[in-house]
Amino acid sequence: MDLLFVTSSTALVMAVAGTLQSAGHTVDVASDAQQLDGALLSERAFGEADADVQRVRRDYDAVLLDDLTDTELMGRLERLLRSRADDSGDGSDNNVPGASRPLPKIALLATPSMPRGREQTSRYAISDPASPLHPAVTINKPFSDTELLSYIELLSPDHAGTNGPALLIHGDLTLDTHAQRAYYRSTSRPIALSPREYSALEALIRADGRFLSFDDLSRLVFGDGVGFAEQHAVMATTLYSLTRKMRRMGFFITQRGHEYRIR
Template sequence: MRVLVATGDAALAAALRDAARDAGYEADAAMDAHELRDALHGGDVGLAVLDDAMALDPAAIEAVRRLRGRGMRVLALRSYRDRAGGNGTAGSGTAGDGATDDAGADANAPECDDVLTMPCSDAEFLARLGAAERGGAERSGLIIRGDLRIDTHRRQAFYGNTDVPLALSPREYEALEVLAQANGRFMDFDEIVRAVQADGFFDQREIMGHALYSLEKKLRRAGFMLTQRGDRYRIW
């Protein structure tokens, strides 16, 4: 799959392009709308990674829409401040997590298949490329939270660049998937138990308590932190 990274941030463009190339993709970068239109002219781009500025040029929008109609996928880059409404900055490195709508985006911008919030790790960026190559994160059953990847089809979880799944019990995996699907929202203990085990709720509380405890330890050993506040948990 050929990947085209289109952003006016030279450091970010180089980082994304090089990460894609190192992973075996054919990748190029476009630094302005003119370069973007020229790169799209050949029609062989499988995935376009666009920041907000690139997505607002009328000629570029038309080119992106035309190729999207032929199967090209689009990943939109959003800065952390756009996602959180705060004063965060994009920083260097690759784009970040969360497929959230940007309320400030121009209504005429082309539709996108996924949204990455900057910054994030190369591992997450490459996971999104892999999801796009397989037809999109939703259809591939892939949930991504930072460097944590959850394959809901195979019922496996991975952390970082490794393809070796975390050694999780069935209940640990189910709790992890439920928390990941909450999109950063805190879930209390009883809510998790009900989501994982609809029947036998009271019988499962002690078992789920042990499962969450061991899940937190396994994630921490891998380098990922499960946030806990009292009896509430979240993955962010």
């Protein structure tokens, strides 16, 4: 994918850009207005006073936006993307000859606890659904390389629409819910799980840290049409084997009485 990373943090550039480039993505970085103009504006518009009303030079698949980016730089990015949308209608018609591609999707790198005085100014446009800076995905800091790459995969044009994978991300675990496969750290090779183990793992991850009862897990894995005795024995075996496999990767399925959760 062709990506633009907008941030004022040199340290974040080194960490994020390196990870994305090692995964085969092309990454341009904009840390100031000059770099942003160089990445987005046409050669004719670059440096002109009316540059904001010109179309962008190249189409990025996505823009990674650090929420601690300088507010002036963030504002300029919004204006440039908004002017492109104005130039091409709604920026979403790929079937009209000559029409530009849709606006790049935004992946927001979000700081859970914003520094005092920054939250309102840095998110003035991000929270507006009509803004070109409104995120398609939000990646909360700190994040692992696997989380970053999994979220970026969600924005890939190859995965657009209903045929693309629906991903669940839990630390270094990534679940493709369409293919019913689970991955650890890399999406190149799935974890060896039985269908029942996968279903139990997906249910636990969807619970997002909440405890699920043994009976709830059984219904989610088997449905309501299996005999209780057979269901209970097989579910117990499934949870035992899944717990062992997850522990090898540093994930723990904890039990509280007859309730379970994954951490």
